Amino acid sequence: MPAVDGLQERVRKLGGILDVAKALVAERDLDRLLKLIVLAASRVVEADRCSLFLVDRARNELWSKVAQGVGTREIRFPMGKGIAGTVAQTNVPVNIPEAYADPRFNAGVDKETGYRTKSILCVPMRSLEGEVVGVLQALNKRGEGPFTDEDEELLSALGGQAAAAINNVLLHQEIEQLFEGFVRASVVAIESRDPTTAGHSGRVARLSVGLADALPRAESAAGKWRGAQLSNDERQELRYAALLHDFGKVGVRENVLVKANKLEPDELEILRGRFETLLAQEELNAERRKVQVLLEKPKKAKALMAEIDGQLDARRRELTGMFEFVLSCNRPTILPEGTFDRLGDIARLTYESPISREMRPFLREDEVVKLSIRKGSLTETERREIESHVTHTFRFLQQIPWTRTLKRVPDIAYGHHEKLTGGGYPRSLKEPQISLPTRMMTISDIYDALTASDRPYKRAVPKEKAYDILGDEAKRGEVDGDLLRVFIQADVPGRAPEEP
Ligand SMILES: [Fe+2]
Numbered sequence: 018m019p020a021v022d023g024l025q026e027r028v029r030k031l032g033g034i035l036d037v038a039k040a041l042v043a044e045r046d047l048d049r050l051l052k053l054i055v056l057a058a059s060r061v062v063e064a065d066r067c068s069l070f071l072v073d074r075a076r077n078e079l080w081s082k083v084a085q086g087v088g089t090r091e092i093r094f095p096m097g098k099g100i101a102g103t104v105a106q107t108n109v110p111v112n113i114p115e116a117y118a119d120p121r122f123n124a125g126v127d128k129e130t131g132y133r134t135k136s137i138l139c140v141p142m143r144s145l146e147g148e149v150v151g152v153l154q155a156l157n158k159r160g161e162g163p164f165t166d167e168d169e170e171l172l173s174a175l176g177g178q179a180a181a182a183i184n185n186v187l188l189h190q191e192i193e194q195l196f197e198g199f200v201r202a203s204v205v206a207i208e209s210r211d212p213t214t215a216g217h218s219g220r221v222a223r224l225s226v227g228l229a230d231a232l233p234r235a236e237s238a239a240g241k242w243r244g245a246q247l248s249n250d251e252r253q254e255l256r257y258a259a260l261l262h263d264f265g266k267v268g269v270r271e272n273v274l275v276k277a278n279k280l281e282p283d284e285l286e287i288l289r290g291r292f293e294t295l296l297a298q299e300e301l302n303a304e305r306r307k308v309q310v311l312l313e314k315p316k317k318a319k320a321l322m323a324e325i326d327g328q329l330d331a332r333r334r335e336l337t338g339m340f341e342f343v344l345s346c347n348r349p350t351i352l353p354e355g356t357f358d359r360l361g362d363i364a365r366l367t368y369e370s371p372i373s374r375e376m377r378p379f380l381r382e383d384e385v386v387k388l389s390i391r392k393g394s395l396t397e398t399e400r401r402e403i404e405s406h407v408t409h410t411f412r413f414l415q416q417i418p419w420t421r422t423l424k425r426v427p428d429i430a431y432g433h434h435e436k437l438t439g440g441g442y443p444r445s446l447k448e449p450q451i452s453l454p455t456r457m458m459t460i461s462d463i464y465d466a467l468t469a470s471d472r473p474y475k476r477a478v479p480k481e482k483a484y485d486i487l488g489d490e491a492k493r494g495e496v497d498g499d500l501l502r503v504f505i506q507a508d509v510p511g512r513a514p515e516e517p
């Protein structure tokens with residue numbers, strides 16, 4: 018029964034289109050999607066070759082990277098030109114049994130490729146809204162005869178599915194580009210707040226992703242992580258977390274963020290002014306004493322005045338020495354033992370205020386606290402303020418409605434200053450609570466902080482020394498030793514590809 022056979026064949030082909038439609042929806046890569054559509058189209062209408070042209074509305078052109086028989090070079094031509102251009106413009110299918118008999122046919126491509134076009138079926142790919150997204154063109158029906166009405170119907174049905182899938186992918190790409198742009202803008206915001214850390218976010222992202230990529234190749238060196246691998250989505254999640262990990266610095270006061278020495282520059286100027294006043298007072302006193310000597314003991318005046326000058330010189334040296342000592346305490350170096358005794362001694366000295374005539378200490382309480390910082394340049398309060406950047410980062414990232422595949426970004430970033438021993442901040446998490454991506458980022462963050470020559474008062478540490486410092490941290494159980502081994506053996510800093 019030929020009628021039944023024909024019906025069965027039609028059902029089979031329609032079923033085939035449904036299968037293809039399912040595959041198309043799942044594809045996220047535009048190039049692969051276009052190839053898939055072209056293959057399906059050739060199969061459905063039994064064509065020798067198929068091409069797919071997309072409409073570029075901005076340029077009023079059609080373009081293609083997928084035309085069977087002409088390689089993968091990009092082809093572009095104006096809307097309305099040739100058969101595909103006409104179909105795109107008119108939104109009406111064209112079915113030509115004999116190409117060379119049709120004036121719209123351009124034989125140029127045949128000449129170029131040595132192909133002989135006979136029959137052509139060209140249909141618009143319409144979106145659900147009826148807009149032409151592109152054109153599907155089938156060449157040379159296999160076997161006898163031209164393309165049939167049924168072919169036209171089937172190819173149009175496939176074109177509709179393809180248009181929906183293409184729109185999906187393009188929308189997906191737009192969302193990704195939008196998000197990428199937003200992340201980049203945020204990085205600019207962080208780095209303009211703290212210009213001394215310029216490039217840090219990008220470098221931490223590069224190293225973190227580089228470490229993630231090196232892990233599956235590391236085999237036995239990966240230790241407990243042997244066989245572990247981040248999926249593409251997890252890799253992107255780690256990358257965004259790394260790019261944004263220090264965003265919370267925008268919530269930390271700028272002078273604390275860029276503080277180079279223990280006293281702020283204006284605080285140091287006040288202190289300098291005090292020492293200068295003191296010296297001026299000593300000089301004035303000496304002059305007064307000299308006048309007194311001249312009046313009261315003119316005979317011994319010369320010897321007594323020389324004595325006064327000598328005392329003044331000694332006092333000058335003493336005060337200058339004290340100020341130089343204060344200057345040395347102001348720098349963020351590690352201070353030797355006994356330093357604080359001398360600071361205390363100086364603080365206990367007093368001078369008379371030239372305005373209120375009150376006796377005041379040489380160094381105020383808050384100045385002593387700042388100058389006595391044992392390591393670095395930050396007081397306890399300032400250190401806590403800087404540390405709060407992690408919590409600010411987390412709060413900021415939590416505001417973003419992350420997609421399902423990126424929902425762990427805030428958590429990954431939240432843990433970047435935690436230590437596996439529980440000695441990190443802000444939550445003092447312990448080993449089991451710290452995820453693999455966070456551990457990767459922590460190593461990358463420490464490495465970059467050590468090796469970047471980004472601060473005028475901080476010397477960059479060479480790679481080997483940075484590895485040693487990280488090695489010590491791993492020995493103390495603070496950072497992940499297995500990941501550090503992979504980081505070093507795979508030479509992640511030297512080999513990881515640059516951030517896009
Ligand atoms: Fe940080």
Ligand SMILES: [Fe+2]
Pocket residue numbers: 217221262263462
């Ligand atoms: Fe950082």
